Each structure stands twice: as structure tokens, then as C-alpha cells.
Amino acid sequence: MTDGRRVLVLGGTNFDIIVRAEDFPREHEKVRGDACEARPGGSAANTALGLARQGCQVRLVSAVGDDALGRLCLDDLRDGGVDTALVRVDTSLRTSMAIVISSGTGKRMMTFAGADRDQAFRAVTEPDVAAVDHVHVVGEPTSELGRVVALARRAGRTVSVEWNGRDMSRLAEGPGLNLMNADEAGRLPGALPDDAAGTARRYAKRLSGEVILTQGAEGALWASPSGAVVREPTTAVEPVDRTGGGDAFNAGVVAGWLSGEPPSACMRRGLDAALHVITKIGAHP
Numbered sequence: 001m002t003d004g005r006r007v008l009v010l011g012g013t014n015f016d017i018i019v020r021a022e023d024f025p026r027e028h029e030k031v032r033g034d035a036c037e038a039r040p041g042g043s044a045a046n047t048a049l050g051l052a053r054q055g056c057q058v059r060l061v062s063a064v065g066d067d068a069l070g071r072l073c074l075d076d077l078r079d080g081g082v083d084t085a086l087v088r089v090d091t092s093l094r095t096s097m098a099i100v101i102s103s104g105t106g107k108r109m110m111t112f113a114g115a116d117r118d119q120a121f122r123a124v125t126e127p128d129v130a131a132v133d134h135v136h137v138v139g140e141p142t143s144e145l146g147r148v149v150a151l152a153r154r155a156g157r158t159v160s161v162e163w164n165g166r167d168m169s170r171l172a173e174g175p176g177l178n179l180m181n182a183d184e185a186g187r188l189p190g191a192l193p194d195d196a197a198g199t200a201r202r203y204a205k206r207l208s209g210e211v212i213l214t215q216g217a218e219g220a221l222w223a224s225p226s227g228a229v230v231r232e233p234t235t236a237v238e239p240v241d242r243t244g245g246g247d248a249f250n251a252g253v254v255a256g257w258l259s260g261e262p263p264s265a266c267m268r269r270g271l272d273a274a275l276h277v278i279t280k281i282g283a284h285p
Contacts, residue, residue, distance in 0.1 A: 004055035005258040008129065010121055010148060011044025011138030011162070013062040013077075013087065014096045014111065015069040018243055021101055024108055033101075040076040041098060043162060044138040046244045050251025050273060051136075052081035056258065059083040059132065061124055061148075063115035065095035070115070086124065090115035100243050107243060118144040130155050134258055136250075138162040141171045160254050162246075172207050177257060179250045181214045197221055197229050212267065214249055220271060222263035232267035237279055248273040 020035035048060040060082050064070030066089050073095060077084050096114040100107055121144035129135065135152040137145055137159070149171050152159050160177035161168045165184045172178050182196040185203070192198040196213055200223035204211040211223045219234040252270030261269070 004057055004255070005134060006057045006059075006132040007048075007051050007134045007136060007254070007258070008059050008061065008124075008132040008148075008152075009044050009048040009051065009136045009138070010061040010117075010124070010145060011047075012042040012096060012117060013040070013045040013060070013064050013073050013115075014042035014098045015039075015073060016041035016098045016100060016243065018100045018102055020103075022103060024101055024103060024106075040073040041244065042073075042096065043164060043247050044136075045073065045077060045082075046247035047136060047138065047162070047251050047254075048082045049077065049080040050248045051255055054251055054255035054269070054273070056255055057083075059086055059128075061086045061117075061120050063088040063090050063117040063120045065089070065093055065115045066091045067095055069097070070095040086120065086128065088115070088117070088120035088123070090119075102243060118142055121145050121148055124148050124151070126151055126155070129157060132157060134158045134160065134254070136160045136162070136254060137171065138164060141166065141168050146171055158258075160250070160257075162250055169207065172209060174208055176209045177254065178203065178207060178209055178211045179246075179253065180211070181246060182216070185211075185213055197223065201227055201229065210263075212253055212263075212270075214246060214270075214274075220249070220267040222267060224263075230263040230267075232264050232271065234271045235275060237275060243277075245274040245278040248277045 018037045019033040021031050021033040025031040048058045052058045064073050094114040097112040099110045129151045161172045163180035185199045200211040204223040204225045208225050214220050219232050222230045249270035252273040253266045256266030256269040
């Protein structure tokens with residue numbers, strides 16, 4: 001591992017099959033893709049790899065099946081500098097999978113929920129949390145994930161939460177980072193129609209934490225509980241495949257924040273990391 005800040009990441013590990021196509025198929029229609037990539041993925045695993053690339057010491061809490069795809073995922077994580085000692089190998093279920101059809105400007109995804117990651121979360125101890133500086137969580141707001149967040153807050157560790165289209169309020173209350181995209185924020189309870197900044201401010205105040213929104217070609221914005229909003233533009237590019245772009249952004253933001261950088265610099269780190277990913281098919285964060 002590197003000498004950076006120590007981060008515990010909790011969430012899913014998948015094996016991804018990504019097909020690049022200009023159009024999405026309709027029912028009973030066959031569409032020919034122009035590129036295909038098969039590789040390890042999953043939001044938590046991607047973010048863990050991104051954090052390691054950003055110079056953090058990273059330990060992942062997740063689960064894979066006792067199968068060939070699970071071994072590929074573990075090898076990929078270890079090769080990327082991620083500690084997998086807390087990744088559970090499930091002997092009864094297969095490794096989770098995701099099938100992604102990517103059009104460059106959008107994507108459609110089907111997932112298969114395999115290995116039981118909640119059992120991995122359940123096995124996390126107070127010493128595991130005390131050994132790190134920060135905890136980053138991705139996934140359903142289950143009681144097992146909530147227990148680890150509670151351990152982190154009691155131990156005085158900072159927390160970041162990837163919302164990923166879910167209402168993560170019950171895990172996110174208190175100081176820390178809340179990461180989401182503007183489309184997801186617009187579907188949250190109490191969201192302000194066509195007002196991403198207003199919604200971010202409202203949630204930042206309600207949670208007493210920072211809210212960071214990605215806004216596609218408009219870049220990103222950062223809302224604080226005080227009501228302050230910082231915006232950071234991005235570079236205009238033609239995306240090839242958006243899979244993993246949000247995970248790369250999150251890794252850059254978290255790494256910058258742990259280094260004491262201001263919001264604009266944190267978002268710049270995240271946006272640059274995302275650009276590296278979305279301009280290639282199947283690129284790792």
C-alpha cells in the first residue's frame with residue numbers, strides 16, 4: 001500500500017460485461033455492438049481502485065463467489081493495490097454480475113445479485129474501523145451497513161456515502177460527504193424541480209453534511225450546510241462509455257477532501273478522474 005490516508009470501502013464487487021452500441025435494442029430486436037469489454041467492476045470495487053490510484057491506503061469490504069469470476073475480481077483488486085482481506089468468498093452463491101449496454105451518452109444495465117455482501121459487512125469489527133481514517137459506503141441502506149457507519153461515527157472517523165439513486169438519509173446524517181448525480185437528486189423526497197443547487201442545499205442543511213452533485217457536461221457542484229455552493233466546470237468530451245465514471249469521480253473527491261483540499265480542487269480531481277474513464281470502453285477508475 002501507499003502512505004496515503006487509510007480508507008475502508010464497503011459495497012459491491014461485480015464482473016461486468018459491457019457492450020458499446022449506438023442504439024438500444026427494442027423488444028425482439030437484435031442490435032450489433034461495435035465494441036465489447038468483460039472486466040471486474042462494481043461501484044465499491046471501482047471506487048476502491050480509484051482511491052488507491054489517488055494515493056490512499058484502501059481496504060475493501062465486499063463479497064465474491066468461490067468461482068473463476070470471483071478470483072478474477074480479487075486478482076484485479078490486489079493488482080491495483082487494494083487490500084482484500086475483508087472480502088468474503090461466498091461458497092454458496094456466484095459472483096455478482098452486471099450486463100451493460102452503453103451508447104456513449106447513456107447506458108442500460110441489468111444486474112445479478114450474487115454473493116452476500118451483508119455477511120461481509122456483519123463481520124467488520126471496531127478494530128477494523130479504528131484502523132482507518134475514513135469509511136466510504138455504497139449500496140442499500142441495510143442495518144448491517146448502518147452498523148459499520150455507526151461504528152465509524154463513534155470512533156470519530158469521517159464518512160462518505162454514495163447515494164446511487166437511493167435515499168441514503170438514515171446512513172448519511174452528520175458531517176461527511178454525500179455523493180450523487182443531479183438526475184438522482186431530482187428524484188429524492190422533497191427535491192426542488194429543475195433546481196439541482198437548491199436540492200443540494202436543502203439536503204446539505206437537513207443532513208448537516210456536504211452534498212456533491214455531478215451534472216454531466218455542466219461539471220459538478222458542492223453544497224455545504226451553511227448554504228454555500230461551489231461550482232466546478234468540466235472539459236467537454238465525447239463519452240465512449242460512462243460505466244465507472246461516477247465511481248472515479250467519487251474517488252477523486254474523497255481523496256482530495258482527505259488531503260484537506262478545498263471543494264473546487266476536490267471536484268477537479270474527481271472530474272479529471274472521470275474523464276479518464278468515460279473516454280474509453282471498460283476503463284478502470
